[in-house]
Amino acid sequence: MNLNSNVLIDFNEPVVQYVDTAIHLYKKVDTLWVNEPFLFRQRQNELMEYELLAEWRPGVEYRLNIDSAAFVGLYGLHTKQQETRLKFKGLDQYSTLYLTIQNSRPSYVVQLLSNGEKVARQQRVEKGQADFYFLSPSTYHIRIFNDRNGNGIWDTGLYEDKESAEEVYYFPGRIDTRANWDYTQEWDPTLLPIEGQKPDDIKKQKSTTKERKSKNAER
Numbered sequence: 001m002n003l004n005s006n007v008l009i010d011f012n013e014p015v016v017q018y019v020d021t022a023i024h025l026y027k028k029v030d031t032l033w034v035n036e037p038f039l040f041r042q043r044q045n046e047l048m049e050y051e052l053l054a055e056w057r058p059g060v061e062y063r064l065n066i067d068s069a070a071f072v073g074l075y076g077l078h079t080k081q082q083e084t085r086l087k088f089k090g091l092d093q094y095s096t097l098y099l100t101i102q103n104s105r106p107s108y109v110v111q112l113l114s115n116g117e118k119v120a121r122q123q124r125v126e127k128g129q130a131d132f133y134f135l136s137p138s139t140y141h142i143r144i145f146n147d148r149n150g151n152g153i154w155d156t157g158l159y160e161d162k163e164s165a166e167e168v169y170y171f172p173g174r175i176d177t178r179a180n181w182d183y184t185q186e187w188d189p190t191l192l193p194i195e196g197q198k199p200d201d202i203k204k205q206k207s208t209t210k211e212r213k214s215k216n217a218e219r
Contacts, residue, residue: 001088003134004121007052007064013073014047022070025054028061036062059090095177097132099142102188104128107148113141116202124152137179141202142171144189170197 001007023040026033038054052064068081101108108125112132120140121132124147145154146167157165169189177183189197 001056001086002136003056003058003088003094006054007084007086008043009050009052011048011050011071011073013075013077015042015050015071016074017072019067019070022067023052024065024067025052026063026065027057028063033063056088058088058094060088062086062088092180093137094134095137095179096182097135097140097175097177098182098184099130099132100184100186101125101128101130101144102186103190105146107146107150108144108189109147109152111143111145113143113202114138117141117143122152135177137177140175140177141199142175142185142187144169167194169194170199170202172197172199174199174201 020040023038025036025038027036036054038052040050040052043049043051054062056062062085064082064084064086066079066082069078071079097112099110101110104125106125110123110125110130111119112121112135114120120138121135123130123132125144147154148166149155154168155166157163171185171187171189172192175183175185
């Protein structure tokens with residue numbers, strides 16, 4: 001598993017009851033299994049998805065034990081006893097990106113994009129800096145939106161209130177990361193006109209996706 005991910009548990013029906021003490025997380029230290037603190041909660045706006053959060057360590061093995069009848073569903077079904085082994089990648093399998101934003105604003109939010117415009121990671125710029133740790137080796141594009149209302153998502157604006165869409169800036173190139181490498185990049189998002197900033201390879205990927213959907217619809 002990746003260090004920046006959490007354990008997700010999906011159910012086939014809404015959960016009406018669960019017992020916290022029936023969930024156990026252990027960390028392997030040498031040859032011993034020791035208790036590891038964790039947080040278990042329902043995912044926001046999801047009726048049948050829960051997540052387990054912990055301070056995952058690189059290269060460490062964990063064991064998740066769930067006692068029988070720990071969860072009871074809407075129709076009276078309950079879960080069976082389960083044990084799951086988890087192991088997280090070592091530090092040498094990740095890369096790090098140190099991004100310096102020139103002429104930055106406190107309202108800027110940086111997004112790393114993969115596979116076109118899919119958001120892989122996101123964080124707010126602090127003092128002109130946005131650092132991304134534990135990145136899986138891949139090709140990334142960088143996008144910034146000016147989060148004027150501070151809600152953490154890009155808003156299209158409201159015509160009736162005469163509010164324009166939040167500004168979006170694209171880094172002119174791409175970042176190709178490799179395992180066990182650190183990358184440093186400076187960028188002034190206001191240097192080029194905002195209308196022509198989107199890289200051509202993102203446009204091509206989007207165009208290819210539309211063509212594929214169109215062909216599937218024809219079939």
